[in-house]
Amino acid sequence: MEPFIVHEGLVAPMDRANVDTDLIMPKQFLKSIRRSGFGPNLFDDLRYLDEGVPDADNSKRPLNPEFPLNFPRYQGASILLARENFGCGSSREHAPWALVDYGFRAVIAPSFADIFRSNCFKNGLLPIELDEAVVEQLFRAMYEQDGFRLKIDLSEQRIEGFGSESLRFDVDEFRKDCLLKGLDDIGITLQRESAIRQFEETHRHQFPWVFDVVEI
Amino acid sequence: MGQTLYDKLWSSHLVEEREDGTALIYIDRQLLHEVTSPQAFEGLRLAGRQPWRISANVAVPDHNVSTLASERSQGLAGVQDSVSRIQLQTLDDNCADFGIPEIPLDDKRQGIVHVMGPEQGATLPGMTIVCGDSHTSTHGALGALAHGIGTSEVEHVLATGCLIQRKMKNFRITVEGSVGQGVTAKDIALAIIGEIGTAGGTGHAIEFAGSAITGLSMEGRMTLCNMAIEAGARAGMVAVDDTTLDYVKKTPWAPKGELWERAERYWRTLKSDHNAIFDRDITLKAEDIVPQVTWGTSPEMVVGIDGRVPNFEDMPSDTARAGLQRALEYMGLEAGMAITDIRPDVIFIGSCTNSRIEDMRAAAAVLKGRKVAPSIKQALVVPGSGVVKAQAEAEGLDEIFISAGMEWREPGCSMCLAMNADKLEPEQRCASTSNRNFEGRQGSGGRTHLVSPAMAAAAAVAGHFVNVEHLEEAV
Ligand code: SF4
Numbered sequence: 094m095e096p097f098i099v100h101e102g103l104v105a106p107m108d109r110a111n112v113d114t115d116l117i118m119p120k121q122f123l124k125s126i127r128r129s130g131f132g133p134n135l136f137d138d139l140r141y142l143d144e145g146v147p148d149a150d151n152s153k154r155p156l157n158p159e160f161p162l163n164f165p166r167y168q169g170a171s172i173l174l175a176r177e178n179f180g181c182g183s184s185r186e187h188a189p190w191a192l193v194d195y196g197f198r199a200v201i202a203p204s205f206a207d208i209f210r211s212n213c214f215k216n217g218l219l220p221i222e223l224d225e226a227v228v229e230q231l232f233r234a235m236y237e238q239d240g241f242r243l244k245i246d247l248s249e250q251r252i253e254g255f256g257s258e259s260l261r262f263d264v265d266e267f268r269k270d271c272l273l274k275g276l277d278d279i280g281i282t283l284q285r286e287s288a289i290r291q292f293e294e295t296h297r298h299q300f301p302w303v304f305d306v307v308e309i
Numbered sequence: 310m311g312q313t314l315y316d317k318l319w320s321s322h323l324v325e326e327r328e329d330g331t332a333l334i335y336i337d338r339q340l341l342h343e344v345t346s347p348q349a350f351e352g353l354r355l356a357g358r359q360p361w362r363i364s365a366n367v368a369v370p371d372h373n374v375s376t377l378a379s380e381r382s383q384g385l386a387g388v389q390d391s392v393s394r395i396q397l398q399t400l401d402d403n404c405a406d407f408g409i410p411e412i413p414l415d416d417k418r419q420g421i422v423h424v425m426g427p428e429q430g431a432t433l434p435g436m437t438i439v440c441g442d443s444h445t446s447t448h449g450a451l452g453a454l455a456h457g458i459g460t461s462e463v464e465h466v467l468a469t470g471c472l473i474q475r476k477m478k479n480f481r482i483t484v485e486g487s488v489g490q491g492v493t494a495k496d497i498a499l500a501i502i503g504e505i506g507t508a509g510g511t512g513h514a515i516e517f518a519g520s521a522i523t524g525l526s527m528e529g530r531m532t533l534c535n536m537a538i539e540a541g542a543r544a545g546m547v548a549v550d551d552t553t554l555d556y557v558k559k560t561p562w563a564p565k566g567e568l569w570e571r572a573e574r575y576w577r578t579l580k581s582d583h584n585a586i587f588d589r590d591i592t593l594k595a596e597d598i599v600p601q602v603t604w605g606t607s608p609e610m611v612v613g614i615d616g617r618v619p620n621f622e623d624m625p626s627d628t629a630r631a632g633l634q635r636a637l638e639y640m641g642l643e644a645g646m647a648i649t650d651i652r653p654d655v656i657f658i659g660s661c662t663n664s665r666i667e668d669m670r671a672a673a674a675v676l677k678g679r680k681v682a683p684s685i686k687q688a689l690v691v692p693g694s695g696v697v698k699a700q701a702e703a704e705g706l707d708e709i710f711i712s713a714g715m716e717w718r719e720p721g722c723s724m725c726l727a728m729n730a731d732k733l734e735p736e737q738r739c740a741s742t743s744n745r746n747f748e749g750r751q752g753s754g755g756r757t758h759l760v761s762p763a764m765a766a767a768a769a770v771a772g773h774f775v776n777v778e779h780l781e782e783a784v
Contacts, residue, residue, distance in 0.1 A: 110628065111507075111607065113747050120728055120749075124373060124392040126347035126399050128460075144753055147392055178508055182747055184443040185345070186459040207511055207543060208443065208459060215461040266329040267473075278461065279358070282469040285325065285333060289471055292324040292335055293362075299321075302564035302572050303337045303436060306364040309410045 094217045096275030100198045101244040101254075102171030104235050106161050107136075112175060113182030114209060118191045122147050131187055132194030136162065166239050174231055175202040180209025180220075189216045199245055201252075203228050214268045215278060219247065221262045231255060248273060311582025313479045314548055315514040318454035318579070322437045324471055333471045337436040340422045341368035341409070341463070343400040344728070345441025349464035350403040360407055361470035367431045368404050368411040370397050371421045372442075373728045376691050376718035384415045393729065420694020420720045423447040423661035427531065428696055430560030434549050434576040439466055444661050444744060446537040449546035450530035452553055452579040454514070456543040478588040480513035480542065481581070484521035486595035491778040493671065494529035495663060495742065495761035497521065497593075498536035499601035503611040504593065510542030513589065516581060517547050521595035527556040528667035535662045539608040539744055548580035602648050602774050603746050603759040605636035610746075612648060614764070614776045620645045639748055640756050641736060648774050651758065653740040655733060656681070656688040656715070656769040657751070658762050660725035663742035664693030666700050668762040673706040675766035675777055679784070681714035682772030688715040689731060691723040715769070727752045740768040 119137045124147055133151040140162060142155040156163045162170070173192065179202040180188060189212045192200065197218060203225040205213075213220040223231075234255055235241040243254040247269060252260040271278065282289075297304050312320070324333040346368070353360070360366065373393045380387045385401070388394040397414065404411035412418050418429060423444055426432040434452040439445060443457035458472065466472055482501055502509070515537050517530070525533065530547045537545025547553075554573060557563050564572045599613035612618070618637070621644055624630045637644060642651065658664070658672050669692060681688050690710045692698040698720055701707055707717045724731040725743040733739055733755025742765050743750075746757035760768065767777040775783040 110632070115747050115749055119753070120726055123344055123728065124390075124396050126351070126396055128348040128351065138749060138753065181507065182443075182745070184441065184457040184459050186348075186461060204508075207541075208457065212459040212461065215459065265331070265475075267327060267331050278465050278473060279356070279468045282333060282465065282471055282473065289324055289333070289335070289361075289469065293470065296322075296335060300337075300435065300572075300575070302433070302568050304364070305562070305564065305568075307367055307410050307431060307562055309367075309412060309416075 094275045094277050097198065097217055097219055097247050097272040099244065099246045100171065102198065102242060103167065103169055104172045104174050104241050104243055105167035105170030106232065106235060107173055107175040108161070108232065110176040111178045111181055114180060114185050114188040115182055117180065117188040118185060119145060121145065123185060123187055128190055129194055131191035132196070135191040135195045136160070169196070171196050171198050172243055172245070173197050173200045174228070174235060175200055176228070177203040177225065179205050181206040184208045184212070186212045186216070189213045189218050193218050201228065201231065214272065217272065217275070219245065219272060221245070221252070223260065223262060227260065310586060311584035313581040313585040313587060314452065314516050314546055314579060315454065315477070315479055315544070316585070318435065318437065319476055321435070322454070331473055331475050334437060334474045336365065336439055336466050336470060336472055338432055338438045339366045339463070339466050340426055340431065340438070340440035340445070341366055342372055342422050342440070342442065343370045343396045344372040345460045346403065346463055347396065347399045348460045349467055350407070352464040353467055358468045360409065360467050363408050364410070365470060366409045366467070368400060368409055369419055369422055369425050370400055370414050371419070372722045372726065373397065374414060374721040375729055376721050376723045376731055378719055381719045390729070417695040417699065420696065421661045421664060421722055423535065424664060424693030424697065427451060427527070428560065428694055430557060430562035433557060433563065434553060435579055439472060443538045444535050446543065446545045447531050447535040447661055449534040449537065449544055450527060451557065452546060452549035452576065454544060454546065457538065477514040477544065478512055479586070480510055480515045480589040481587040482515055482517055483519035483592040484517070484595050485519045485592060486521055487524060488521055488595045488598055491600055491763060491776065492598055493761040493763060494525050494532040496598055496601045498533050499603065499608065499611045499759060500598045501593065502536065502540045502608045503601070505540055505591070507539060507607055507609045508541045510537065510540040513542050514544040514546065515540065515542040517545060519592070522547060523550060526667055527552060528665040531665065532662055536744055549576045600761060600764050600776055602764065604640065604642060604648065604651070606639055606746055606748050608744070608746060608759060610636060614648055614774060616648055618642050618644055618646050618648070641738070650773065651738070652684060652773045653738045653758065653768055654686045655737055655739040656685060656765050657724040657739055657741040657743065658765050659689065659691030659693070659723050660743035661693065662744045663762050664691060664697065666697050668742065669697065669701045669706050672762040672766040673709040675763050675780065676713040676715070676770065677709050679713055679770045681769045684772045685769055688769050689718055689724060690715050691718045692720050694720050724751050726750065740765045740774065
C-alpha cells in the first residue's frame, strides 16, 4: 500500500448528498476478478452518455459534458469534495478501488457511510470528515477559484490552502499510523499470531461445535 | 451492570483490545461468494499466505448466477455470459486450491448465501459471522453477531481468523403488540427505517425486541435483521429463544447429541440482561404499522399503503426538497399522488430479504386462483435456495405461481442486484421484495418499490399497489 504522508492536489466536486457505492462503481463492473483498472468506470452512469459495459474501450465512449469530472478545469484532480453520507449502500470495495485507480488520494465530506470509510483506509484513500458548514465553504471556494488546490498533511492532521488558517481534522490513530507507514492490516494482525492462537484454544474448549468441520 | 446481547457476543470473541479502541475479534464463520472473494484470494496468493483456519469458511455461488433452468441445468458450462463464467470458475478454483468447502452451483443446497447459511446450520447462534455482502446482518436473527465486510476484510479474515473492529454502540428497537392482518416482518423493517432513517443506526448494533419481534418466525426475524443495514446498522440481532432453537435443531450441520445439549445451554444465555444499558432505545407500536411501500430512491422514502407520495410543502429543508425533486424525477412520480395509483410493470419476489419458504407461501396464498394483471410485463419468483425451491414444489406453490402467470426460477440473487440477465429496463417500474431501491439497483434507469411478498403478489394481481387485505375489492 502506498503510504500517505503529505498530499497536495487539485480538488474536484461531487456535489450531491447520499452518493451510494452503486453510483461510484456500477454493479456491472463487479464481475471483474481483478482489483485494479476500475478508474475509467468511476461514476460511470454520470460520466458517460451511453451505458457502460465491462471490458469496453472507455476512451471511445461519449462523455457527459455536464458532469464536473469531465470539465477541463478538474482534470488531474486527486482530492474529491463531497456531501453527506458519501459511500452509502453496499460494502463493495470496488468503490474505493475505482476512486484510487482514478487518481484520488482523499475524499472530504461532512460524513461517510461506515463500511465505505473503513474500506477507504484499507486502500490508501484518506476519508476526511469536516463540519458541514466548512465543507460548504470549501465548495464555494472551489467553484470560485479555477485550479483550487489543497494540501493535506496526515501526520499533523491539517489541511492547508484554504484561508489563512489551516483546517484540523480528526482521524483514528490506528488508521493514521497504518496509512503513514503504508502498512497492510494483515501484516499488523499477524504480529499477534500467538495471542490469536491462545484465544482460539480457549474458544475451542468453550464452544467446540464451532470447530466442527463442515462436510459438503 | 448488565450486558446487552451484543456486549456478550462481543466479549466472548474479543482476542484483544488495542489502546486506540480498535479490537481483534475472532471470527467463527466466514461465508464466501463469487463476487467479493476473488480479489481476497488473489491477495493471499500474492503475499504467499495460507488461510488461518480452512474450516471456518463455507463458499457458495449466488450473486452472479443465471436463474434460468435451461442455463442452470448444464452447470458452469451452461453459463452464457463469459465474464460471469470466469467469476464462477474462479470461486471453484480458489476453493479447490485452498481446500475451502464449497457448495457447487448444481447442488440442491446452493442458494443465496444468507438463505443457505442458516438453512444448513453453517451459521449458528452465538457465532461471529462475516461475509463480503452487507446483508450479512441477516444471520443476527439467530442470536449471532453478523455483519458485512469489504473484500480487504475478507482477505484479512481468511489470513488471520480475525477482524479488526471497533465496538459499536447498543441500540434497542422494541416493537410491542401484535401486527394487523397482512403486515409482515418486511413492513416492520420498512416502518422502522421510515422512522429512524437510513443513517439512524450508523455506528450501532441493533437488537430487535418486543412481543411483535419474538412473535415472528425465524424467516421473519431474518427479513428484519437483513434490513438492519438499510437503517445504517452493520449488525442487527434478535435474542435466542425456543423459536431459534427449534429452527437450528433441524439444520443439517447443527451440533448433535451431547454437543447439542451443551450448545443449547449456552445459547439460552444469549439475550440482553434485564438491567442492560442501551445507548439508544426506541419503541414502536405494532398496531400502528400498515403494509409499507417505498416511493423513492432510498429505503427511508417509505409510506404506508394508504398513504401518499410526499408534497414539497411537507419537506423540512431545501436539501430535502431537492432530494424529493430528484427522487420523483427518477421514479417518474408526482408529488402527493396516492400510493395505490402507482402501477408496476414488473414483479420480483426473491432476494435474501424475502425468498424463504414462508415468503413463498405468503405470495402463493395471495396468488392462488388469481391471475397476474395483463399490464404486468414480467413477474419473477426466485426461491432463495434449492432447499426452498424443493419445499415449495412439494407444497405445490410452483404450480400456483405458474398458473397465475409468474415465472418460477432457479435460486440466486437475481433481480435484487441485477448482475445477471434479470434486470429492469430503463423506466421500468418494479414491485420488489428485495432490500434496496437505489437508482439503478435493479438495472440502469429501473424504478424500484420495496414491498413484502404478499404486497408484491397483490400488486401483481391488481396491476397497482393495493393493501393485500383489500385485494378482493380492488379486482
Ligand atoms: S439477494 Fe441481494 S442483498 Fe441479498 S446477498 Fe444477493 S445481492 Fe446481496
